[in-house]
Amino acid sequence: MDIDDQTIQFPHTAIPPVSSQTQFANWVGVSDDTVRGWVENRTLPTVKIGRQRFICLKTYLQEVEAGKTIFNSGDYK
16 A cells, blocks of 8 residues: 555644554544454555554545445455
8 A cells, every 4th residue: 555645634633644553443432452353354444564554544534535434344455
């Protein structure tokens, strides 16, 4: 997965292009285990940095802005 920008610009906030699984869990209000399952099932877009998988917020937010409301297992193989 290619990350072109350092941050995604919104009117009052700069969001980093990736998020740890724990940060994402806190942001969307679910448990770390839930997010870990989503990552393992490829339900969320991720990028591997070193030995860890991070949520690719850039892709996630682009999908949401484009109207995606349901994220299914295997969407991001």
